[in-house]
Amino acid sequence: MKEQVDTASVAKEADKNASLNKAAPAKAKSLKRSSIVSELKATAQETQFELLQYLQKQVEAGAVQDVHSYYVVNGIAVTATKEVMEKVASFQEVEKILPNETRQLFVPEKSAEALLEPKAETNSIEWNIYRVGAPAVWEMGIDGSGITVASIDTGVQWNHPALQSKYRGFDEATGQVSHENHWFDAVRGQSAPYDDQGHGTHVTGTMVGSDPDGSNAIGVAPGAKWIAVKAFTAAGGTDADLLEAGEWILAPNGNPDLAPDVVNNSWGGGAGLDEWYRPMVQAWRAAEIFPEFSAGNTTLTNPGGPGSVANPANYPESVATGATDINNH
Template identity: 50%
Template sequence: MIKSKNIKKTLSVSFTALLAFSLISPVYGDSSTTTSAGASTISAKVSAKLNQQFSASEYVTYLVKLKDQVDTESVAKHAFQKASAEQISPAAAKLSVRTTVVNSLMDTAEKTQQSVEEYLKKEVNNGNVKKYKSYFIVNAFAVTSTKEVMDNLATLPEIDKILPDEKRELQKVEIDKDAQPVVEESTADQAVADQAAVDTAVTEVNAQKSVEESVYKDAVTPSRVEWNITKVKAPQVWAKGIDGKGVVVANLDTGVEYTHPALKRKWRGLNASGQVVNPELSWYDAVNGASLPTDSDGHGTHTMGTIVGSDSNGTNEVGVAPGAQWIAVRVFNPDTTDSILLDGGQWLLAPVDKNGKKHPELAPDVVNNSWGGGPGLDEWYRPVTQAWRAAQIFPEFSAGNTTWSNPGGAGSVANPANLPEAYATGATDVNNKLASFSLRGPSPYGEVKPEISAPGVNIRSSVPGGVYEGGWNGTSMAGPHTVGLAALLLQAKPSLTVDQLEDVISKTATPLTDSQYRTSPNNGYGYGLIDALAAVNSVLK
């Protein structure tokens, strides 16, 4: 079953006066002679904020959204029905649906963007357009041009809206390098029982895994399983022989240090001999163009570590799904904008080889998005999350952290985490208490947000330089736990759809309440703390 949410579409003003514009060979007038009808059309389509930007600069980058957009949910639904009728395997069905969705998006873009692109090419030659890029995940362009070009584009009947290319910032995390080892508030007997459960699970992992089969070269050391990994009961799932093997995860982040000992052998761009093979299909740098995974910030390496990280010698068990493979897209630097995030989101839907061919079969199964903006209704990234879902890519988003401009409280959950198609994760501490910085629901659509919670206080994971660092705090640290759990579930039952993954994770969570949130689910903890053991057991029945 595909998660269904209808987008409210704004109807544009009548374009009767514009029918003289041919879709094949449009005629563009000079902006100085724009008719009153044309001026009205421009005003209706162009963001007021964007017009203000042109008052400060001759060339401005903006997004041009076309009216003709693909209903990816409907496309996926029909593709599933066709696959079911053909009685093909679940894996083949999932690939068929994903390929159908991507092809539909690409076909629509190719058929509807031609006249706009011809005009932009002409204006490049005239010096009025510095650069442009077309997208298919959203039928749109990113254009850097003069205001005259923008106004001319706005008069075209096939154009829906022209929007600013907004600047986006990574969710800032708090790092307490002096943080002490985490100690849970529990009785001595309970602490002993909890440690015994982990020790037993780790012993079972080592007993059943041969050196050749294991993701570990040596035995797992119980004392090096991080508290947060123990908290979500991942070691007990490993004891069942389930560690995420065969599943591909991804993050849209600051990049990943692929040479890190906790991550290197899990990168899909390395073969069994440790040689780099077709790196462009397992890594995309949308900001700096680096050919191999790298991370100058640390955020992306830390989040990826919590998803899949583990040393080869059995120490530093920092990840929930240490058997999974990873790929990554670097989208964040100080100048990140909407167009860069669209670029990264599109690549994940269908990684691109050296010849420009798109490969939907190499898309990840799950994607971590430990980033976000302000609260409130903003659907700029909604088509991306819808396309991911339709293509059976699980879209996890961090709920967001309090800032000076968003101090939290009801309805503060960040965008895009507040979108209906996003599965949002809030942060808890070692005692299962909601972190003070974790943003809360409901969403602008009246839905419970976040959907789920995971540890996000004093998290230790991999950081650049081949080392580890604790004391990291943020919903950015919580979200990767949910991604790791999704990977475990997909190994346990590969046929699970995105909707089914959500249902399993939510329904098997440990309900959490407090003096403010007295019933569950609620807009602080969602359905509660993820429980990897309960979730996996539920799909193995």
């Protein structure tokens, strides 16, 4: 849709009001996130109203198969006939129509050298953790405690020994688990976390993993809790599923107070300008959700260098992360 919310301005106004009311930091953050979600929903409801009414009539007529509204980007996913889509394009509220593309995960290729064991680094902490300087930060008392991280990936094996105690839905004291508000499956709608590809579990381990007794730290923030969204299968992740995933991150089950502090995205499109997901990232930023994206891999058609970072990692609001192996390759 043409009308988009300036989420940064909404956040700034919320901060101003919180300061005037001398709100505590946690309360100020909650008010800001709620203000952003409320404004996004109000704008989407107003600007999508007539179009959604038309589409519902077409559903009843059999010309539309599927309709899904997204308030964060103020867009609608539609599966319909050519005639319906041409009519949709004529609505003055509509800015553009885009195909429901499939995005891919960025999976680093392991070289033979990368499989070598580190020689100078202790086995209790993985080489990659040392490489980014995480132990030095831990010595400052910063290990992710009090922070929630999220991933949009292939899912997570929540009861993996290196991850179970870090799952926000798991109560280590009682052994009870609740997946509501801590997990969302945009692909199949399963109520409990699972990972049929393994990638999301690996990524979550890199973020927070360690052995149950605290040894063998495989994650950079072993004190953090995690939540997750499944938006990818072996074939990739569709734009529609990624929009639904991103919306859940901003407000899990509609509650912005349950949003994470960090969201990891090991996926993307090609290099160059493609701002289809930018309103989502802008909303995350405004809500104090740190958006990490993989920079992408080199390929025959993208050998690297200036301008080679993939979208959404190349948005001004994103933080792009590259990768190296044990030999700095």
